[in-house]
Amino acid sequence: MNTFGTLFRVTTFGESHGPALGAVVDGCPAGVALDPAHVQAALDRRRPGQSALTTPRKEPDQVEVLSGVYEGKTLGTPIAMLVRNVDARSQDYQTLRTEDRPGHADFTWRTRFGHRDPRGGGRTSARETVSRVMAAAVAEAFLARELPEVRTVAWVAKVGALECGAPEASLTRAQVDVHPTRCPDPKVSVAMAEAITKARDAGDSLGGAVDVRITGLPVGLGEPVFGKLKATLSAALTSIPAVAGVIIGAGDLELNGSQFHADPRSWGGIQGGLSNGQPLELRVLFKPPSTLREHALNGRHDPCVLPRAVPIVEAMVSLTLADARLSMLAHPHRP
């Protein structure tokens, strides 16, 4: 339930307003170069409070590596990482003890678990993704050794009805991060920022889409028939809070097959469930957050999660690829 992956396994823990959040990565091979500064850098990219567009909650999110790494290399043992919660104003949420927030998980969790954490979203809060980002930093260290050609770059492609075109093939994460919206088209980015500000001022919110492009994949990642790469990526991405869907490939599904298949981007880099060595593009759909104004005032939620979702989308892709790579290694054919 709180573990992701079959061979590269991540177990996450921590409530939004509890003492700490953490991740234990089990299955990362030994000898992978892992610098805690890279984990910290990944957390910094995810951290709230970086621009006026996101939640004002302030968390330093300083990682502590508790196990599994020695002298800059993984030991092959579980890698446990911890981030303390600091700015956990649970008093903001005291009214939740008696009242379900509309559009939130309060009701479903209360029914299922016989309680709901009155200190805030608990495990349904987007703060849970801190654990995913830490774990993905380990996955990316592993991929850097194992599949050094792989690049995963995500960007905000859509906010409300505003949409940008396909960016250059050479787009990097650094180029995306230049924009407060993480939309790489400067004009569309400005329009998105205005729309988000306007929604916040109106106590409203906006959804949209994050697109992600994966290049440098080997041929053959994925497992037939239930572990197809498109299925594991979809599960990984849909497990992110607020995600409302995943579309594989950049093709226009209204086209006839002859036209559709003439464009390699349509195929999504996957055939028969396995990567085919071509770039893989996915679109991740986000719904607008449900937090209404009165709750936003105390609960400090984002009017639009898209800009902060970019590193989380990349994280889930990297975790999926690391797991698929180990699975491929486990079932070799020998010439």
Add this chain to the structure above:
Amino acid sequence: MNTFGTLFRVTTFGESHGPALGAVVDGCPAGVALDPAHVQAALDRRRPGQSALTTPRKEPDQVEVLSGVYEGKTLGTPIAMLVRNVDARSQDYQTLRTEDRPGHADFTWRTRFGHRDPRGGGRTSARETVSRVMAAAVAEAFLARELPEVRTVAWVAKVGALECGAPEASLTRAQVDVHPTRCPDPKVSVAMAEAITKARDAGDSLGGAVDVRITGLPVGLGEPVFGKLKATLSAALTSIPAVAGVIIGAGDLELNGSQFHADPRSWGGIQGGLSNGQPLELRVLFKPPSTLREHALNGRHDPCVLPRAVPIVEAMVSLTLADARLSMLAHPHRP
């Protein structure tokens, strides 16, 4: 890899042109009434050759139950079911021994597994879904005992650019099956049938969307944080051949949050990853099949998989719900 589910587990086997296809269902509780005739009826709904719109391959698809059932009730032991392949003209595919079909999985499988099954699609063929449909008949027998209110009804909502509106809340599977296209809107159905026929005659193909509506769900199905119901449903559905994406909820994601959340259909019946007791709607996107005319002549593929995909979509939903139900039982809270 070929096993679906955590507690209600289905292991499938069989190549498209091998001796047989099968499924082993492990984890179905004892004492569930299971009539092999219901399994057969489910297979009959999936079977090709039922209308001019689908592949001409003729398979009787007669199920044999090998274990796990005694005097009409499940024993709590694994339920193994078998269907023999009859019309497996593997000679049609002899040219495949030396040649990769464009747009097919031939290349990725050959690279990954050191061979590709020269007898046809092997495990990448849609024929593999026979196993899913058999297993889902068991899942539906279990759900009929365990969650008797649950109804899962899917239909063809889109073929190419042709789309029908939302059907009545009372729509049944039988009403869907009346239409050769399995689109419940009579006018749109006729237009879709014409489009499919035209595509076939042109050696071309069409994609589209199957919509599925699940009603009667209890509150609380799903497991935080990686086993959210939206994530397990997405993985299940995306594992179907030709599926290019899944969208949860019927809401317009371009709307502001205040408008979006005003409509319960937007939420998709899921909050915080758990079912909330409301109807759940999903859209499953299919790409147009890649088989070109020269291969279609011998390989006998569908110009449009949508009509036949309807029972397969329902099957994957039922398998997911059965597994989620067992997981919910496994972690009770006690008042």
Add this chain to the structure above:
Amino acid sequence: MNTFGTLFRVTTFGESHGPALGAVVDGCPAGVALDPAHVQAALDRRRPGQSALTTPRKEPDQVEVLSGVYEGKTLGTPIAMLVRNVDARSQDYQTLRTEDRPGHADFTWRTRFGHRDPRGGGRTSARETVSRVMAAAVAEAFLARELPEVRTVAWVAKVGALECGAPEASLTRAQVDVHPTRCPDPKVSVAMAEAITKARDAGDSLGGAVDVRITGLPVGLGEPVFGKLKATLSAALTSIPAVAGVIIGAGDLELNGSQFHADPRSWGGIQGGLSNGQPLELRVLFKPPSTLREHALNGRHDPCVLPRAVPIVEAMVSLTLADARLSMLAHPHRP
């Protein structure tokens, strides 16, 4: 529950008196040479009715390979194998419909599953091990390619209080099979045969021990900390019906450490949970069967399961080693 292994996964099915028994092996890499005749030979070694010492039930146990193999090589897809039950005299067991057999699983299964299979032992019968033996034949084909030095040889070391000494290091399966008791010491074997015959005539039964020796292991098989090789072997062997314990290593545990560790046979070929390249010896303890005379008359059970247990012990070892090998491949360190 009915699946063994993490990466080399075996799902078994079939009731003792149902239509068939089977196994699905998922995770065996592609390209492994697999001859159905080897599977059949493994079944023949296990089959009852081979000597006067074992149950008179007559089953041809002819294997049918349903999937996963093409032109003598594995495809990398699930390998399903089937054996039909022929001599299933379930009428012998009709009294079981109303009466629990003392010492049998009837009572526990009835309580847990709300029924007990009135046709005999169902899944608790030793007949279930047919599936294990078939699957292990695939595991051994994989090991023959992957770890060709590995040899697993088991023998009956003890029946009641009769015990043989350690056999030669060069002992082979064929040398063991020469003896109806599968005890390789000719004198002790004769005494064991007499004891078994005497027990049968008295409507009584005998337990004992099967010893197993594994040579040619690489260094490093096993997974810390819960997947230690000693733990996975113990679980595998203890899952065999009638097994009452497993002892790792051939050392005398009453010795002081200095003496104990002076003999490499004491260590059991495992250090820190991983194989160390030395021969590994285990003792598998069996309790005497509980079937009393009145049931033995119709139910046709063995007075002593030890001789027939030898290939089953070897089977569970081979399945464990195949799984451990895939796990080792999945987590490589790179120099």
Add this chain to the structure above:
Amino acid sequence: MNTFGTLFRVTTFGESHGPALGAVVDGCPAGVALDPAHVQAALDRRRPGQSALTTPRKEPDQVEVLSGVYEGKTLGTPIAMLVRNVDARSQDYQTLRTEDRPGHADFTWRTRFGHRDPRGGGRTSARETVSRVMAAAVAEAFLARELPEVRTVAWVAKVGALECGAPEASLTRAQVDVHPTRCPDPKVSVAMAEAITKARDAGDSLGGAVDVRITGLPVGLGEPVFGKLKATLSAALTSIPAVAGVIIGAGDLELNGSQFHADPRSWGGIQGGLSNGQPLELRVLFKPPSTLREHALNGRHDPCVLPRAVPIVEAMVSLTLADARLSMLAHPHRP
């Protein structure tokens, strides 16, 4: 690998001489009363340095609960627990950087993982069991709610060749803990203590056996055919460092079946792989530690691990029972 259990899942982390040891318990239902003081009390029972018979390493082993518990009750979310290492004199082990210790895991780990942790045993050290004891305290809190009749009591039954008889049925953990050896027979306990002291003075070590008795079990715990209770208990117990075997039941396996089955203690409380409601007895065999005098001087190891193994044996039993209980809940039969 570092996760135990299927539904009540424990993931452990931490090296013997790293910053910390921890456990994440996932799958514990919500609403279970859990007092951190009980976790601490469990750790205190395991802690070294309590008597002259055990390793002089001094660790306060103060637990910190990081998540999953709120106002004294479990939330249904992962419960993460942490213990900092304090007395980790890794400089004691500096010679290990170049030299493998005979009888230790140094060689196997170096081969498998490309390194060995020069700071000491890493994950092969018995210190790893801190994580198991913390997790088992949660399992026992769950069992106290779910199966309040269950009692698990272990004791040292054998040291070298010294053995005590079966204790009273009413034996409690507190009565066992009175004795520095944890052997409940006062005379044998004194003799054992002398033998251990003598072995230590001689730079030698001793093995033996811990017996464990489980009472108050319901009927039906365990999962056929690979998850039989005897198999899961064996795997759990054999995963403990230094364990060399597990014997189920207290029967004399040299007896004829008629005599053997006349004594309920022989059966081990398990039939057909499922608990039968009778007391279950197991014997856990330990080999003498391999640490020789020169290493013992700096490495501070125990001459005999038996006394400290008692709470660890109980811990692994409790974890196994909690997992089996959830599995039983997950597959209900309905009358």
